[in-house]
Amino acid sequence: MATNTIRIDGVEVSFEAGQTIMDAALAAGIYIPHLCHKPGLSPHGSCKLCTVDVNGRAVSACTMPASDGMEVANDTEDLKEVRKSITQMLFVEGNHLCPSCEKSGDCTLQAVAYHLDMLDGHYPQFYPRREVDASHPSLVIDRDRCIMCELCVRASREVDGKDVFAISGRGTGRQLIVNSPTGKLGDSDISMDDLAAHICPVGAILIRDHGYEVPIGRRTFDLHSVAETDLGEVKLFKTKHHDEADGEVDGEKEGGVYGL
Ligand code: SF4
Numbered sequence: 127m128a129t130n131t132i133r134i135d136g137v138e139v140s141f142e143a144g145q146t147i148m149d150a151a152l153a154a155g156i157y158i159p160h161l162c163h164k165p166g167l168s169p170h171g172s173c174k175l176c177t178v179d180v181n182g183r184a185v186s187a188c189t190m191p192a193s194d195g196m197e198v199a200n201d202t203e204d205l206k207e208v209r210k211s212i213t214q215m216l217f218v219e220g221n222h223l224c225p226s227c228e229k230s231g232d233c234t235l236q237a238v239a240y241h242l243d244m245l246d247g248h249y250p251q252f253y254p255r256r257e258v259d260a261s262h263p264s265l266v267i268d269r270d271r272c273i274m275c276e277l278c279v280r281a282s283r284e285v286d287g288k289d290v291f292a293i294s295g296r297g298t299g300r301q302l303i304v305n306s307p308t309g310k311l312g313d314s315d316i317s318m319d320d321l322a323a324h325i326c327p328v329g330a331i332l333i334r335d336h337g338y339e340v341p342i343g344r345r346t347f348d349l350h351s352v353a354e355t356d357l358g359e360v361k362l363f364k365t366k367h368h369d370e371a372d373g374e375v376d377g378e379k380e381g382g383v384y385g386l
């Protein structure tokens with residue numbers, strides 16, 4: 127059977143029928159910047175960070191099916207500038223004040239900004255004021271850091287078999303909402319075993335009790351650039367409250383890794 131191949135920046139990459147450019151690139155160890163994509167979840171195509179050039183046309187690598195003979199440009203100065211502008215817009219739309227965020231060093235948005243040599247937000251800050259939800263014993267939602275990637279929405283629906291999160295509203299009024307009688311996370315059926323509790327790539331859904339457990343300077347992206355990190359892995363943390371619910375108050379608080 128003939129092998130299907132595409133070329134990414136001149137490198138020949140094979141792919142299987144049904145795979146996207148992103149699938150083929152990830153399998154070949156080629157990094158295409160992305161935020162709303164996670165292997166194992168349905169493609170979303172919303173952040174546009176994975177924009178690549180195919181025969182002179184800008185397309186999203188995470189949604190565009192690979193087809194034999196395709197010439198893909200990925201690592202170019204022009205695309206880097208496009209991706210930097212997108213990242214700057216994401217930064218100014220929320221309150222991404224990295225030095226005061228617990229996710230600093232583990233945040234994919236921050237890591238992408240470093241990868242793209244982003245030095246400032248460039249655009250005027252929106253400074254949104256969206257509601258913080260601290261109603262859950264083990265999780266807290268800071269909506270001002272949400273980049274609307276819908277990873278938590280899809281993880282809950284497609285992996286956890288629930289429907290805990292959604293994005294609602296338009297324009298600057300768009301925000302993460304919780305499907306519970308009160309709209310509070312504490313009244314939802316989310317569990318700490320759910321992928322949705324751990325998948326947020328920024329500091330919008332945080333695990334309580336794990337504040338600064340790993341010192342700044344020794345976190346994921348402090349040690350490795352985003353381009354050399356397996357973004358398919360999601361770290362799972364057990365929390366004190368989770369252990370209490372299990373009847374293991376003194377049980378170990380070791381987390382694991384969820385590979386999608
Ligand atoms: S809360 Fe996190 S995972 Fe969910 S949509 Fe916002 S940024 Fe994405």
Ligand code: FES
Binds near residue numbers: 161162170172187188
């Ligand atoms: S990763 Fe492709 S649009 Fe977000």
